[in-house]
Amino acid sequence: MLTKRIIPCLDIKDGRTVKGVQFENIRDAGDPVELAKWYAQQGADELVFLDITATNEGRKTFAQLVRDIARHIDIPFTVGGGIGSVADVEVLLQNGADKVSINSSAIKNPQLVEELARHFGSQCVTVAIDTKYTEATGWKVYTRAGTVETEHRTVDWAKQVVGLGAGEILLTSMNNDGTKAGFALDITREVAQAVSVPVIASGGAGRMEHFADAFLKAHADAALAASLFHFRELAIPDLKQYLKQQGVEVRLHQDLHD
Amino acid sequence: MDLVIVDYKAGNVQSVQFALERLGVQATLSSDAETIKAADKVIFPGVGQAASAMGQLKSRNLDKLLPTLEQPFFGVCLGMQLLCRHSEEGDTDLLNIIPLPVKHFETDLKVPHMGWNQLEGLQSPLFNGINEKEYVYYVHSYYVPVSEFTIAQTSYPEPFSAALQYKNFYAAQFHPEKSGPAGSQILKNFLAL
Numbered sequence: 388m389l390t391k392r393i394i395p396c397l398d399i400k401d402g403r404t405v406k407g408v409q410f411e412n413i414r415d416a417g418d419p420v421e422l423a424k425w426y427a428q429q430g431a432d433e434l435v436f437l438d439i440t441a442t443n444e445g446r447k448t449f450a451q452l453v454r455d456i457a458r459h460i461d462i463p464f465t466v467g468g469g470i471g472s473v474a475d476v477e478v479l480l481q482n483g484a485d486k487v488s489i490n491s492s493a494i495k496n497p498q499l500v501e502e503l504a505r506h507f508g509s510q511c512v513t514v515a516i517d518t519k520y521t522e523a524t525g526w527k528v529y530t531r532a533g534t535v536e537t538e539h540r541t542v543d544w545a546k547q548v549v550g551l552g553a554g555e556i557l558l559t560s561m562n563n564d565g566t567k568a569g570f571a572l573d574i575t576r577e578v579a580q581a582v583s584v585p586v587i588a589s590g591g592a593g594r595m596e597h598f599a600d601a602f603l604k605a606h607a608d609a610a611l612a613a614s615l616f617h618f619r620e621l622a623i624p625d626l627k628q629y630l631k632q633q634g635v636e637v638r639l640h641q642d643l644h645d
Numbered sequence: 646m647d648l649v650i651v652d653y654k655a656g657n658v659q660s661v662q663f664a665l666e667r668l669g670v671q672a673t674l675s676s677d678a679e680t681i682k683a684a685d686k687v688i689f690p691g692v693g694q695a696a697s698a699m700g701q702l703k704s705r706n707l708d709k710l711l712p713t714l715e716q717p718f719f720g721v722c723l724g725m726q727l728l729c730r731h732s733e734e735g736d737t738d739l740l741n742i743i744p745l746p747v748k749h750f751e752t753d754l755k756v757p758h759m760g761w762n763q764l765e766g767l768q769s770p771l772f773n774g775i776n777e778k779e780y781v782y783y784v785h786s787y788y789v790p791v792s793e794f795t796i797a798q799t800s801y802p803e804p805f806s807a808a809l810q811y812k813n814f815y816a817a818q819f820h821p822e823k824s825g826p827a828g829s830q831i832l833k834n835f836l837a838l
Contacts, residue, residue, distance in 0.1 A: 389762045427825065432760065458663045482659065584755055
């Protein structure tokens with residue numbers, strides 16, 4: 388049976404992980420490769436690396452980092468941040484990334500999704516959607532790191548990008564992000580039921596129950612979290628054992644050694 | 646051992662090369678017919694779209710060469726599908742080394758079939774040391790039905806060919822290079838054939 392995926396997300400700036408990551412048994416927790424290897428051993432199903440570097444110099448560092456990650460880890464990973472063209476994606480895939488995630492550039496130019504799908508196949512094109520709910524607007528799509536409201540209704544936008552060739556949706560609720568009060572189950576369920584491709588729930592994970600809810604109540608295919616894992620508030624082997632007990636199909640692999 | 650990865654601009658060749666490096670094996674990337682023909686073993690990765698991949702093979706005359714190879718050969722993901730006869734993806738004629746169709750998933754489940762799923766019915770030295778129901782990583786929208794050439798199955802929701810063998814041609818729909826320790830073992834097993 389296909390399993391639900393648990394995905395730690397690492398923010399990268401100038402080739403280093405940001406957010407003070409706390410790990411005792413990692414020599415250099417600022418080193419994304421060390422951290423990635425550790426997560427892979429813990430049973431993470433995939434990893435996401437988000438480049439939040441603003442400079443061109445930093446972007447070159449990121450491409451080099453992608454290569455280092457691909458060299459050292461044996462699970463799939465997605466990279467995102469600042470991708471605006473077919474050429475950008477080509478560099479990242481050639482360096483060993485499995486998937487790319489695009490966000491604001493898809494809003495600016497939806498045809499980019501189609502171009503990427505045609506060049507590289509839908510399977511490596513993830514569209515990240517930042518969404519926010521207000522009483523007045525309902526769930527709308529936001530762009531530019533969640534600072535600017537767009538005209539798109541979230542479900543409509545998800546359907547549109549899937550129609551253009553997106554192979555996966557990474558849905559982040561800005562209302563929930565950072566709250567540790569749980570994923571936004573309503574919009575996640577709505578998007579998961581509206582599109583034919585896998586949906587990753589993101590934003591709001593604080594406890595193990597939240598992951599069970601995302602999978603069992605909102606029908607997400609994967610769930611992503613960052614600080615919860617980085618700060619060791621939740622260990623992936625414990626989370627997976629719990630999910631299994633709750634009746635969620637997860638990969639409990641043979642080598643969950645530390 | 647002289648190991649060549651077929652490089653035809655339609656593959657995650659880098660990921661496969663890195664996976665072999667982690668096993669301590671250096672592989673040569675090549676699209677040159679003589680180099681490929683002379684190799685002890687050949688790995689044929691692939692991601693992307695069937696028709697454009699066939700175009701890349703044809704432009705390098707590899708569509709003529711690959712079916713003639715006699716050394717152990719390992720097609721991965723799209724590299725497995727390309728060994729078959731015909732794909733529904735873009736109504737594309739393939740290399741026709743293994744006389745099987747490639748079909749699109751018609752299911753209420755999510756497509757692409759993306760993530761970790763289980764291997765069953767293992768019957769090949771390719772799976773030495775691998776347990777039934779071991780998890781491997783998949784990402785694909787097209788599949789090869791179960792046939793007499795199937796050496797492992799996975800279900801989504803119906804069983805399909807997780808791996809094939811016909812003569813010296815081995816192939817896997819999943820990504821051994823991205824399937825953790827189990828994937829490494831499968832690559833190692835291929836190298837030991």
